[in-house]
Amino acid sequence: MGATRSNMDKTTRQDLILRLISEKELGTQQDVAEALGEAGVEVAQATVSRDLAELGVLKVGSRYLALPHEPGMAGIEVLPSFILRVTPAQHTVVIHTRDGTAGAVANVLDRVRGLRIVGTIAGLDTVMAAAPDSAAAEEVTSLLTDVCRAKTRPAGNID
Incomplete structure (x- = not known):
C-alpha cells in the first residue's frame, strides 16, 4: 500500500x-x-x-x-431482446439467441468488465462463452439470466 x-x-x-x-x-x-x-x-x-x-x-x-461506452456499439441493454436461453455446460456457457444476433451478443459479452469469461465464439443463433471453470460458468449463467429478467439497475443509485 x-x-x-x-x-x-x-x-x-x-x-x-x-x-x-x-x-x-x-x-x-x-x-x-x-x-x-x-x-x-x-x-x-x-x-x-x-x-x-x-x-x-x-x-x-x-x-x-461495467461495459465501456463505445459509440455505435451495442450495450448490455440489447441482451434481453436477443438472448432466448442460457445454459451452463461444464466450463462453457451456451447462449441461444434470436437468428442473426449471436455476433452482437458475443461482442457485448467480450467487452463487459467483471464477467468471468475468457472469450466467445458466435454462430448465427448460438454463442459459446468459455469460462475459466465450472463455477464461473454457473456465475455467468446466473448473471445473464438476471440481466435478461431485468434484475439490473444503474449502479449510481443509493444502495
Whole structure:
C-alpha cells in the first residue's frame, strides 16, 4: 500500500474503478469505496455514486458489471431482446439467441468488465462463452439470466 491519495484525477479514478470491478466481486458503493481505499484512494460515497453512474456500471444481482461506452456499439441493454436461453455446460456457457444476433451478443459479452469469461465464439443463433471453470460458468449463467429478467439497475443509485 502506498500513501492515500484523495486528489487523483477523475479519469484515473474511474479507470481504477473499472479495473477493480473486473478483478473483484463488488456489490455496493461501500465495497467500491473500500476497494479504492485499499488501493490508496480515499473518496466519498457520493463521488463513487457519480462515478458509477457516469461509467454506466450496472448492478446485476449482487455485483457490479461495467461495459465501456463505445459509440455505435451495442450495450448490455440489447441482451434481453436477443438472448432466448442460457445454459451452463461444464466450463462453457451456451447462449441461444434470436437468428442473426449471436455476433452482437458475443461482442457485448467480450467487452463487459467483471464477467468471468475468457472469450466467445458466435454462430448465427448460438454463442459459446468459455469460462475459466465450472463455477464461473454457473456465475455467468446466473448473471445473464438476471440481466435478461431485468434484475439490473444503474449502479449510481443509493444502495
